[in-house]
Amino acid sequence: MNWEQALGSKAELINTALDLLLPRASAYPSPIHEAMRYSTLAGGKRLRGAFVIAVADILGTDGERVLPAAAALEMIHTYSLIHDDLPAMDDDDYRRGKPTCHKVYGEAVAILAGDALLTLAFCTLSRLQEKGFEPGVVLRVIQEVGKAAGSQGLIGGQAVDLDSEGVKVSKETLEYIHNHKTGALFSASVRCGALLSGAGDEELQALSEYAKGFGLAFQITDDLLDLTGDQELLGKKPGSDLAKNKATFPGILGIGEAIKLAEDQVKKCQLSIARFGPRADFLRGAANYLLTRKR
Template identity: 45%
Template sequence: MEFKQQLKENINYIETLLNDYMPKEEGYQNTIMEAMNYSLKAGGKRLRPILTLESCKIVGGKEEDAIPFAVAIEMIHTYSLIHDDLPALDNDDLRRGKPTNHKVFGDAMATLAGDALLNYAFEVMLYSSINKEDSNKYLKAINEIAKHAGIYGMIGGQVVDVESENKIISKDKLDFIHLNKTAAMIIGCMRAGAIIGGANDEELQKITIYAKNIGLSFQIIDDILDIVGDEDKLGKPIGSDLENHKSTYPSLLGLQESRVIAKELIDDAKISIKDLSTQGEFLTKLADYIVSRDR
């Protein structure tokens, strides 16, 4: 099967899972469910849940064991996008080709929708882990996700990103932002999936290297597309980094050097998992897709 077809099937599979796990839009608080579903079901690459399942399988684990975590990861990712789009942060009007959550439901409900998705994600993970035979590994997986989504991961990166607006920053600081704001959740979801799959320390280290490299490369490509991308394909306006006076790889190093670095990171990512198992073929092709994508 061609990679693009396989990726499409994986995305469709994640969409089905999200429909199965989301709460019904009912009760006095039904507006919050509507707002949660509006953003969660707006489409997207579904990269993080796919990586969660693939990292479980590559170490010989059962995919079904990691499904609640894959779904939860996408909820956490979506909450971060809702909050990113708010006027207090990036103030974006479009996300995935649709009006952003706060444009439809208002700032207050959008804030609450993000909060609700984050909280519900942990409900899903914890509920699925109750009474498991090896509950300790599921708790370790939840800890990985919590840590990489928090102040020592995504939120920490967002803080430094906000504080760095309108400033020229060093490459080291820019790497900190990218590795935490973007790569951390990819690292967290892949480590969680691998832990659920029963990875040993060596396997976990190789998967961590892969995740770190594709996460950083993913953000560099995002920075590039914000300059040269197609708005129709991206589903959001380009030029927001320039408008918000953000330092990026292209602004510090130029487009060509940024592309070279992104490609080098992908090459290292592929090397890190080449000896894991025959299940690694999809992850290898996914790495190539990340560096060559146009959306």
């Protein structure tokens, strides 16, 4: 399998769905809709949405049926980036090679665009019933995503991350930040694909272990790229974590130990999905990608 081509195919499906689901830029009030489309359709790997589709494929469900869930998770991810880039948070000027949402539309519209994407995501999840999924399954997926996006997931991780700036934190606190701020949406993506496909308890557990390892490895490599990455490939200026004195794995463990920890997490990913055989090749490729990623 050419993993990057497979990811590109899934991303194309997700981008088409997002284009249809987002309000037209001309719809009144147009500034908010322009901002939503600007940030959501600005590029990105679409990894979270791709995981929903990939897990559905593994378990024998047509990937196109789960597109509302894939698109919804990408909306939530984009909302989190818009808010993360705000001056009150990480104060970044560029995202995916373009000026951040608040730099183009102002802080107030950027906040509202993020809010609108989050709420649209849950409207979109409810449309899974139109794809033939049972109401009880759709409700469980909505609960899964709600927890991952809330104070016990992404927002909780972001809150601890902000509290940890300029403070010496333990490895355990840093793992909490990364498992929640980054890992929660990866876990929700994988688990939603599994829940929509009727996964058994053991299958769901194995896939959940994969997602946890992937999320942690992804953030460790993100920390490393902030130190060593190329601005053109990253789409944003490297070194921002260091400038803001943020807690990172390279900062706590050193670059060598951080790389080793990422490699260990990738190994855990591979072991957790061994039971699925060749059907899980996309997930295997995703984990391996982390060790060579440049953006």
